[in-house]
Amino acid sequence: MIVAGIRLALMLCLSLITVTPSSGADSSSLLSVLPxxxxxxxxxxxxxxxxxxxxxxxDHINGEAELYFPYGFDSLATARYVKKSTSGLEIVAxxxxxxxxxDAFGIWSNYRKADIPGCVVxxxxxxxxxxxxxxxxxxxxxxxxxxTPTPGQDVFLAxxxxxxxxxxxxxxxxxxxxxxxxxxxxxxxxxYLPRSVLxxxxxxxxxxxxxxLNGERAQVFVVFExxxxxxxxAFDRYLASLKEEGRMATxxxxxxxxxxxxxxxxxxxxxxxxxxxxxxxxIRLKDAAAAKPVxxxxxxxxxxxx
Numbered sequence: 001m002i003v004a005g006i007r008l009a010l011m012l013c014l015s016l017i018t019v020t021p022s023s024g025a026d027s028s029s030l031l032s033v034l035p036x037x038x039x040x041x042x043x044x045x046x047x048x049x050x051x052x053x054x055x056x057x058x059d060h061i062n063g064e065a066e067l068y069f070p071y072g073f074d075s076l077a078t079a080r081y082v083k084k085s086t087s088g089l090e091i092v093a094x095x096x097x098x099x100x101x102x103d104a105f106g107i108w109s110n111y112r113k114a115d116i117p118g119c120v121v122x123x124x125x126x127x128x129x130x131x132x133x134x135x136x137x138x139x140x141x142x143x144x145x146x147x148t149p150t151p152g153q154d155v156f157l158a159x160x161x162x163x164x165x166x167x168x169x170x171x172x173x174x175x176x177x178x179x180x181x182x183x184x185x186x187x188x189x190x191x192y193l194p195r196s197v198l199x200x201x202x203x204x205x206x207x208x209x210x211x212x213l214n215g216e217r218a219q220v221f222v223v224f225e226x227x228x229x230x231x232x233x234a235f236d237r238y239l240a241s242l243k244e245e246g247r248m249a250t251x252x253x254x255x256x257x258x259x260x261x262x263x264x265x266x267x268x269x270x271x272x273x274x275x276x277x278x279x280x281x282x283i284r285l286k287d288a289a290a291a292k293p294v295x296x297x298x299x300x301x302x303x304x305x306x
Contacts, residue, residue: 030075031051033077033163033166033167034049034077034079034095035159035163035166038081039081039158039159040081040151040158040159040162042085043081043082043091043151043159044082044084045080045081046081046082049078049079050077050078052076053074053075053076054069054073054075057073060076060078060094068096068098068107071098071099071106071107071194072100072103073096075097076094076097078092078094080092080093086147086149088148089149089151090145090147091156091159092143092144092145093142093143093159093163095139095141096139096141097138100138101135101137101172101174102176103192104140105124105173105192106192106193106194107135108133108134108135111142112126113126113188114188118188119134119153121160121164122135122136122164122167123136124173125160127153130145130150131143131144131156132156132160136164136168136171137170138168139167139168141163141167143156143159143160174192175305176222176224176305177207178301179207179222179298180207180220180222180301182297183293184212185210185211185212186209186210186212189209190207190208191208191209192206192207193205197221197223200241202237202241203223203234204234205224206223207221207222211282211291213290213291216286216290217284218283218284219283220281220295220298221279222278222279223278223280225277225278228274228276228277231275231276231277231279232274234274234279235260235274242260242262247262249262257273258273258274259271259273260272260273261288264283268283268285269284269288270282271285271291271292271295273295276302276303276306277306280298281295
């Protein structure tokens with residue numbers, strides 16, 4: 001009787017383990033985001049949708065997968081939609097679940113170009129003749145068409161809206177974008193980099209944008225740190241790297257704020273300053289003085305977010 005009781009208890013434990021939801025089951029739910037019947041009038045899903053994880057993403061986007069991992073890639077659901085009346089014409093819908101809203105924006109910002117028209121889907125969107133890309137909550141969506149003639153913007157918009165309705169609601173953009181709402185920063189050029197900003201490992205994560213400084217193009221950036229002490233450490237490491245390259249830098253500042261002007265071996269004339277938990281700077285400068293009003297405006301924005 002005792003042995004039988006033990007066996008019964010083991011069987012009950014195993015059954016509980018079997019029905020406990022796993023991360024895989026959670027990932028599978030992403031497939032429900034893809035409209036099963038069709039994404040636009042006349043466009044139907046062709047075959048079953050597919051699910052890819054970190055281990056299998058290379059099978060779907062070999063050559064691009066490494067770009068997604070630093071942004072907290074979790075899983076990808078993909079499906080093909082075809083127009084039965086037009087042979088060879090299809091739209092591939094990819095829905096990526098990323099680590100956070102900021103990560104979803106970050107991967108989207110790698111594809112966004114300032115001169116491509118926007119569209120009102122998700123938190124932000126852009127649309128060309130062959131593709132539509134948007135992000136919403138922690139999801140990044142890419143619709144790509146193959147074949148001729150191209151589907152047309154109305155089809156992309158219909159498919160995008162159908163997908164958007166199946167995602168967590170919200171038009172919220174990352175709060176970090178507010179840092180760049182200053183005069184001189186070129187709209188639609190912001191990018192989020194989850195590691196190695198400007199290629200320097202001690203600039204762990206941050207954002208960049210293009211700037212128009214008295215008619216000259218430059219690049220501004222903000223590095224995010226967890227504390228003022230960590231930001232100062234990153235500043236000191238950058239200063240040390242310039243000295244190792246034999247580049248001199250002029251320091252100025254006061255309590256809680258320090259700035260340098262120097263020549264970066266990769267980016268030419270630069271200004272970098274530490275203020276609180278942020279590093280703020282500009283690179284590829286022709287006139288350092290022209291960058292200072294923009295950097296000051298960025299600093300004031302950063303002070304609000306401390």
